[in-house]
Structures are given as structure tokens and as C-alpha cells.
């Protein structure tokens with residue numbers, strides 16, 4: 351199980367004289383139970399990749415706790431936990447080293463060639479592709495290599511950050527089918543990060559919705575439908591916020607269900623049932 355408790359992540363905004371800072375994540379509490387498929391969704395800039403980097407232990411939070419199986423992850427022990435989680439990011443053409451053949455990339459993850467051949471069979475990579483460099487592979491083939499690389503060290507968790515977004519529809523469907531197939535051999539805990547709520551909804555058991563670095567709704571797909579007007583609008587592919595309300599609820603300017611209090615008041619989490627909570631005054 352992975353847990354984040356009161357996690358904040360602050361970045362300095364680059365610039366020679368700039369001292370500005372931005373909170374990419376604010377007060378994040380997340381629980382990822384073993385074997386579950388977790389969807390993390392939100393629009394561009396919501397903090398999804400930042401959250402993905404913290405969950406995959408590529409970055410540490412500015413404050414707050416990261417726990418793997420109830421053990422606190424620190425700078426000193428982070429390497430021990432990093433093996434447990436494989437990560438695949440959006441653009442395989444930048445995440446794969448252009449100087450390396452596919453085989454060399456996979457050998458870095460696990461030097462044993464027999465394990466590499468077995469993995470390639472599992473993720474449907476033909477042997478003849480292994481001598482090629484990334485620019486000689488299609489987007490779908492590159493992403494299969496990236497998935498094979500993430501799976502070779504035998505992780506418990508697989509985090510996919512917009513892993514299919516750069517692919518055309520049919521290749522995207524093939525990769526999604528592949529993720530379902532590999533999960534039949536071994537039940538992975540998937541963390542599926544996407545701007546596409548419909549896709550995340552299809553794959554995930556439990557959904558976290560992010561906006562402006564905060565979680566605004568959490569629900570269990572099997573038992574519940576989303577209730578937050580913002581999440582509902584994402585599901586309908588509605589055009590969302592052009593100018594966010596800075597004082598009260600971020601969604602006030604476009605929300606069809608807004609009340610007076612939403613203009614200046616910030617809603618806090620309301621627990622609807624044991625597996626559903628959201629920040630919206632309609633449920634206060």
C-alpha cells in the first residue's frame with residue numbers, strides 16, 4: 351500500500367532574479383491499496399505529473415509523508431522502495447535514450463537477456479525490433495519498450511502518466527488491451543494518470559480528481575458516480591474553466607449549480623460515504 355499524507359510540493363519559478371514559488375501540490379492525502387487500479391485525473395497544470403513523480407519516488411515532497419506499506423520513505427531509504435514501482439511517462443521519444451537500441455535500454459533495467467525475451471513476448475515486441483533505436487520505432491512500439499522497461503525489475507506498482515495520450519486511437523486501444531492482458535498474469539497495482547476522465551473511468555476502480563494542485567473529489571467507480579459539478583463536466587467533455595474564481599470555489603464562474611456562498615467561501619471535504627468525498631457546498 352502507498353499512502354501520501356498532507357503532501358505539499360513547492361517549485362521555484364526559474365528566472366535569474368525571480369524568487370517566485372508555486373505550489374504544484376497542496377495538502378494531498380492518497381491511499382493506494384494493493385491490487386487496485388487508481389485513476390488520477392485533471393486538466394493540464396493540475397499537478398498530475400508532479401504527483402506521479404512523488405508516487406514513483408523520482409521526487410520527494412516539500413512537506414508531508416510518503417509511506418510504502420506503512421514505512422516512511424526518506425532520502426536515505428528511497429532507493430529500497432523505488433524498485434517497487436515502475437513508471438511510464440507520456441512521451442516515449444523523450445523518455446527513451448536516443449543513443450541506445452531497445453535491447454540496450456532493456457538491459458539497463460535487467461541485464462538478463464532471457465528475461466528480456468520473455469518480457470518482449472508478454473508485451474508483444476518482436477525480437478527484430480530490439481536492435482533498433484527509438485527514432486526507428488513507431489510511437490506504439492516505443493511505448494511497449496517503455497512498458498517492458500518498467501516491468502522488467504518486477505515492480506508491484508505500475509504508474510502510467512498519460513502513457514497513451516501521444517498515440518493514435520487504435521494504438522491507444524492496443525496499449526490499453528495490453529495493460530489488461532499483462533494484469534491477468536500478475537495483478538499489478540496500476541496508477542493511471544490522465545486528462546481523460548472517460549478513459550481513466552474505464553480502467554480504474556477508484557478515481558482522484560485534481561484541480562490546481564488539490565484533490566477535489568475521490569470516488570469508488572464500482573459504487574458511485576461523480577458528484578462534483580467540475581468532475582461531471584469533465585465526464586461530459588464540457589468546455590471547462592476559462593477564468594477561475596480566485597477567492598471561493600474555483601469552479602464558481604461556470605458552475606450551473608453555484609450558490610452565493612461559493613463566490614467567497616472555500617468548500618472543504620464532505621464525506622458522502624466511506625468511499626466518496628468531495629469539496630462542494632452542494633453537499634455541505
Ligand SMILES: Nc1ncnc2c1ncn2[C@@H]1O[C@H](COP(=O)(O)OP(=O)(O)OP(=O)(O)O)[C@@H](O)[C@H]1O
Nearest residue numbers: 361362363374393394395396397398399400401545
Ligand atoms: N520543475 C518544475 N519547476 C517549476 N514549476 C513546475 C515544475 N514542474 C511542474 N511545475 C508547475 O507545477 C504545476 C503542475 O505541473 P504538472 O506538470 O504536475 O501538471 P500536469 O497536471 O501534469 O499537466 P499536463 O496535463 O500538462 O501534463 C504547473 O503549474 C507547472 O508549471
Ligand code: SF4
Nearest residue numbers: 599602605612630631
Ligand atoms: S462549491 Fe458551488 S460553485 Fe463550487 S462546484 Fe459546488 S456548487 Fe459549484
Ligand SMILES: [Mg+2]
Nearest residue numbers: 398399400512
Ligand atoms: Mg503531466
